Amino acid sequence: MEKEVEIRQHNALTNARYDYSELQLDLLFFIISKLRKDQKTSLYELPIKELSLLTGKQYHLPYLRQATEGLGSRMFEVEDDKEYRQIWMFQQIRYLKGQGIIEIKLTENILPYLFELKDNFTSYTLAAALRLSSKYAKRIYQYCSQWKDLGETKKYDLQDFKKMLGLLDDKGNEKMKQIKELRERVLDIAVKQINEHTELHVSYKLEKRVRTFKNVVFTVKPQALAQTIPFDLVATAQDLPGVQQSHYNNAARILDELRITDPKHRQTILSSAAHVAEVNRYNHDLKTGKVKASSNPGGLLLVKLGLVAAKTAKAPTA
Structure with missing residues (x-):
């Protein structure tokens, strides 16, 4: 842990x-x-x-x-x-x-x-x-x-x-x-x-x-801390211009936690500085109660990022 x-x-x-x-x-x-x-x-x-x-x-x-x-x-x-x-x-x-x-x-x-x-x-x-x-x-x-x-x-x-x-x-x-x-x-x-x-x-x-x-x-x-940076954090090889490595790593980890595993969605999100920032911001709002999405937080994130329509958003599968 x-x-x-x-x-x-x-x-x-x-x-x-x-x-x-x-x-x-x-x-x-x-x-x-x-x-x-x-x-x-x-x-x-x-x-x-x-x-x-x-x-x-x-x-x-x-x-x-x-x-x-x-x-x-x-x-x-x-x-x-x-x-x-x-x-x-x-x-x-x-x-x-x-x-x-x-x-x-x-x-x-x-x-x-x-x-x-x-x-x-x-x-x-x-x-x-x-x-x-x-x-x-x-x-x-x-x-x-x-x-x-x-x-x-x-x-x-x-x-x-x-x-x-x-x-x-x-x-x-x-x-x-x-x-x-x-x-x-x-x-x-x-x-x-x-x-x-x-x-x-x-x-x-x-x-x-x-x-x-x-x-x-x-x-x-x-207050609830949105996302800690673990002391033993291992960096990925990703180098996204305009994004700190820790922010990129946090975003990737958040996608894992929300069970967003679709390769196309992950590629789209993690190749965009704006999307990476939005993922971190969404996670902060989710942890601090500013966003309510107890049933399908992963689906709501995809809607906010414009990757799926609100009516078609389904809970990601494990």
Whole structure:
């Protein structure tokens, strides 16, 4: 049975201040997913082909090297009641030529935040985190995951929230000063992506004090996840322009689940980027209850794709 990989990290890392790109966050998630309680080593290997299977993206060496160079130079800023700490996560990064593997050596100072979790940790799924394309959505997904058992996050002071996302530095340099810009470029996009691609359904509220927005708080509810990306996903040889490999694989698997086995229908669907997108969208709507088709979901999909007429649609045979 395919199993979704869960990531666990210390809440101090969830709430730390750091500014990573989308690719850097994906590498970070991938690293954390490799951690094992019984293997407290500081050296980990990241097979890039495995990451590609999970995300459906191709990773070229120059971009990877640029991303890991940034990982090495950036720090986590962690603060509690006793102290304020600046921590560097990576001691060394090596590329093993001809093997497609990046070897990561972690610093000793970061290890307690990765292994000594006790009850002070955030859990979220690797596939959901990788599906999000906005770097801000990835971070906000982590925040919401930390509070998912309570149904609502704490009230984040807006200035602190911006610092956590890397939108505001200690010198007062701010990337998005206008609240409208923060809504449109960060919050609205993050909420849309989280609701479409993860097991959480979130919304947010900006709270004013007098005439100025001071806080942001998120409501968090569980929802049916449309389609997980299994950790051991095996890619097909299909290369459909404009379609991520993971989306193609999901569509093929959905057709199997709906018992759509007719070779002509499958060929028509899986050779069209629009059809592949519609299959994934239909499956999401089916799993979340937006579409009701308990008796013949496969037939309804064929109708929606225009491959059969509504009156002639029959339940696919096993």
